[in-house]
Amino acid sequence: MVNKTLHLNSNLFNPEQLEQVATRDGFGKGLVETGEKNPDVVALCADLAESTRAQWFKEKFPDRYVELGVAEQNLATVASGFANYGKIPFIMSYAAFSPGRNWEQIRSTIALNNVPVKIIGAHAGVSVGPDGATHQALEDIATMRVLPNMTVVVPADSEEARKATLAIAENGKPSYLRLARAKTPVFTTQDTPFEIGQPHVVYQAENPKIGIIACGSLVYQSVLAAEALSKQGIEVSVMNLSTIKPMNEKAVLDFVKNLDHVVTAEEHQVACGMGSAVAEVLVKHSPKNMSFIGMQDRYGESGSPDELLEYFGFTKDGIVKHIKDHL
Amino acid sequence: MTDERIKELELQANDIRISIIDMLEDAGSGHTAGPLGMADVFTAFYFEILKYDPKNPEWKERDRLILSNGHIVPVRYATMAHAGYFPLDELKTLRKFGSRLQGHPERERLPGLETTSGPLGSGLGQAAGMAFGLRMDAKKNRVYCFTSDGEHDAGNFWESAMFAAHHKLSNLTVVVDRNNIQINGFTENVMALGDLKGKWESFGWHVIEVDGHNIEAIIDAVHEAHAIQEKPTCIIAHTIPGKGIPEIENMYEWHGKPPSTEEEQRFLKELRTLRGKIEASHAE
Numbered sequence: 001m002v003n004k005t006l007h008l009n010s011n012l013f014n015p016e017q018l019e020q021v022a023t024r025d026g027f028g029k030g031l032v033e034t035g036e037k038n039p040d041v042v043a044l045c046a047d048l049a050e051s052t053r054a055q056w057f058k059e060k061f062p063d064r065y066v067e068l069g070v071a072e073q074n075l076a077t078v079a080s081g082f083a084n085y086g087k088i089p090f091i092m093s094y095a096a097f098s099p100g101r102n103w104e105q106i107r108s109t110i111a112l113n114n115v116p117v118k119i120i121g122a123h124a125g126v127s128v129g130p131d132g133a134t135h136q137a138l139e140d141i142a143t144m145r146v147l148p149n150m151t152v153v154v155p156a157d158s159e160e161a162r163k164a165t166l167a168i169a170e171n172g173k174p175s176y177l178r179l180a181r182a183k184t185p186v187f188t189t190q191d192t193p194f195e196i197g198q199p200h201v202v203y204q205a206e207n208p209k210i211g212i213i214a215c216g217s218l219v220y221q222s223v224l225a226a227e228a229l230s231k232q233g234i235e236v237s238v239m240n241l242s243t244i245k246p247m248n249e250k251a252v253l254d255f256v257k258n259l260d261h262v263v264t265a266e267e268h269q270v271a272c273g274m275g276s277a278v279a280e281v282l283v284k285h286s287p288k289n290m291s292f293i294g295m296q297d298r299y300g301e302s303g304s305p306d307e308l309l310e311y312f313g314f315t316k317d318g319i320v321k322h323i324k325d326h327l
Numbered sequence: 328m329t330d331e332r333i334k335e336l337e338l339q340a341n342d343i344r345i346s347i348i349d350m351l352e353d354a355g356s357g358h359t360a361g362p363l364g365m366a367d368v369f370t371a372f373y374f375e376i377l378k379y380d381p382k383n384p385e386w387k388e389r390d391r392l393i394l395s396n397g398h399i400v401p402v403r404y405a406t407m408a409h410a411g412y413f414p415l416d417e418l419k420t421l422r423k424f425g426s427r428l429q430g431h432p433e434r435e436r437l438p439g440l441e442t443t444s445g446p447l448g449s450g451l452g453q454a455a456g457m458a459f460g461l462r463m464d465a466k467k468n469r470v471y472c473f474t475s476d477g478e479h480d481a482g483n484f485w486e487s488a489m490f491a492a493h494h495k496l497s498n499l500t501v502v503v504d505r506n507n508i509q510i511n512g513f514t515e516n517v518m519a520l521g522d523l524k525g526k527w528e529s530f531g532w533h534v535i536e537v538d539g540h541n542i543e544a545i546i547d548a549v550h551e552a553h554a555i556q557e558k559p560t561c562i563i564a565h566t567i568p569g570k571g572i573p574e575i576e577n578m579y580e581w582h583g584k585p586p587s588t589e590e591e592q593r594f595l596k597e598l599r600t601l602r603g604k605i606e607a608s609h610a611e
Contacts, residue, residue, distance in 0.1 A: 064463070069489070069490070073449070074452045074487050076449075077455075078452045078490060081453035081454060084442065084456070085456065086460065108444075113442060114434075114435055
């Protein structure tokens with residue numbers, strides 16, 4: 001059963017009826033909105049304005065847009081200075097480079113320094129597609145969630161990305177927002193609630209023994225998988241864990257309460273990602289049999305987003321197969 | 328500037344050196360050469376150049392001093408204590424458990440530090456970000472970034488140098504502690520910097536070279552930097568690591584170790600002698 005309180009799109013189970021928009025677009029819209037609300041918001045970009053959608057902010061607020069060139073380490077340190085002074089800097093690049101290349105600058109000058117820089121990691125996951133493994137960040141959740149003071153958010157669709165952008169602008173903390181390049185179905189609506197640190201059960205089965213905790217594009221695919229499995233008599237619930245840090249332990253523990261098996265699903269290495277974060281909670285309070293959908297200790301490669309998502313099992317069918325294999 | 332004022336500042340720098348030796352011996356670890364070498368520059372800034380309020384370190388109208396090479400922070404702690412930020416007694420807590428005076432500076436622990444630093448190469452970018460923010464808001468406060476010569480090995484540093492010049496951040500001034508040493512040896516042997524002035528100029532900066540132990544020259548250089556409107560300024564301060572204690576001057580071996588108790592007594596005696604020499608030189 002779909003959770004009615006979330007006001008999801010009424011065409012939830014008709015993917016062809018849903019609008020297809022990338023989370024980076026939702027972010028780009030959100031950045032302009034937050035820029036309109038708060039004059040302290042500034043945008044810093046490392047030569048990727050068009051593809052990270054920083055361009056939209058630049059066109060609207062040219063005086064609050066700062067170009068860094070291809071220099072991600074400087075991107076982080078300059079942003080630290082802006083935030084320390086009193087601005088709310090958003091820094092835009094691909095996740096493979098920021099927080100990929102500049103991790104130590106983020107650790108020392110943003111997280112330990114504890115200044116509210118908003119790190120926008122675009123082009124995360126294999127759905128980057130033809131650019132290949134160098135540009136497909138699959139380690140960023142791990143490297144960001146390990147940092148004290150850091151908030152980590154992985155929005156499930158473009159509308160949630162828009163809301164998450166507005167939320168991190170105002171949280172006063174170092175924050176990481178993970179975005180994808182590929183268009184994905186927009187299954188939430190303007191009325192769907194979003195709050196940092198508040199996961200939602202998007203699909204609640206009647207008497208489930210299996211639950212999926214997912215983030216990013218895998219949330220919608222998990223909902224489709226749960227619906228398909230339900231028709232085959234297999235009851236599966238789905239939670240959207242868009243805030244990976246701070247982890248809402250209570251919500252996760254409530255979700256898994258009567259489950260026999262917990263599956264986590266993310267477009268990220270299974271090591272140290274969202275699934276590991278969930279495992280850290282469960283092993284402390286409520287050990288469960290678990291399995292992990294994600295990259296199994298390998299890099300991505302070139303291909304179309306759809307080909308890659310299918311190959312690595314990040315689709316409805318991949319999730320259905322995973323669950324049947326683990327029954 | 329009167330001769331009397333110069334004498335006061337030189338004596339102040341000497342007192343700061345005494346505090347540095349004292350606190351490093353107490354701490355039992357830390358860096359000696361760099362802090363002694365930069366005592367005159369810190370004195371010039373805290374007692375003549377910077378706008379700040381030690382009782383209100385977050386005062387919005389203050390100038391910002393970013394210490395990029397965080398390992399020389401004992402000189403900053405000592406100078407801040409002498410400038411009235413906190414009691415001199417607290418210097419004895421350096422590097423000890425629970426202290427606000429961490430081995431490398433942490434912004435959130437001690438008000439007035441501006442940034443957390445230590446990992447090299449990242450202070451100039453932060454200073455540039457602050458300078459940019461201030462300019463966006465049409466504020467007149469200035470931003471200064473102190474950096475070491477060894478720190479120029481880091482790529483991030485040059486990214487920031489390029490950035491500040493490109494964006495014409497004339498409210499930003501860098502002071503390079505050109506003391507020719509780093510942990511592994513002399514800078515020109517570890518990773519040659521060559522024509523440092525030429526490098527900065529080619530990056531689009533106004534460059535001034537000064538004797539880093541001539542307080543009046545340091546102050547004059549900063550005034551010159553204020554007059555340059557179209558680009559940021561880099562002041563290369565030629566300093567002597569370990570300055571004030573002849574037996575350790577210019578020795579890279581003293582980059583990262585503190586004096587022993589016995590050395591402390593000897594070094595303090597040297598500095599007390601130096602006090603007499605400063606007074607005598609201005610009495611003539």
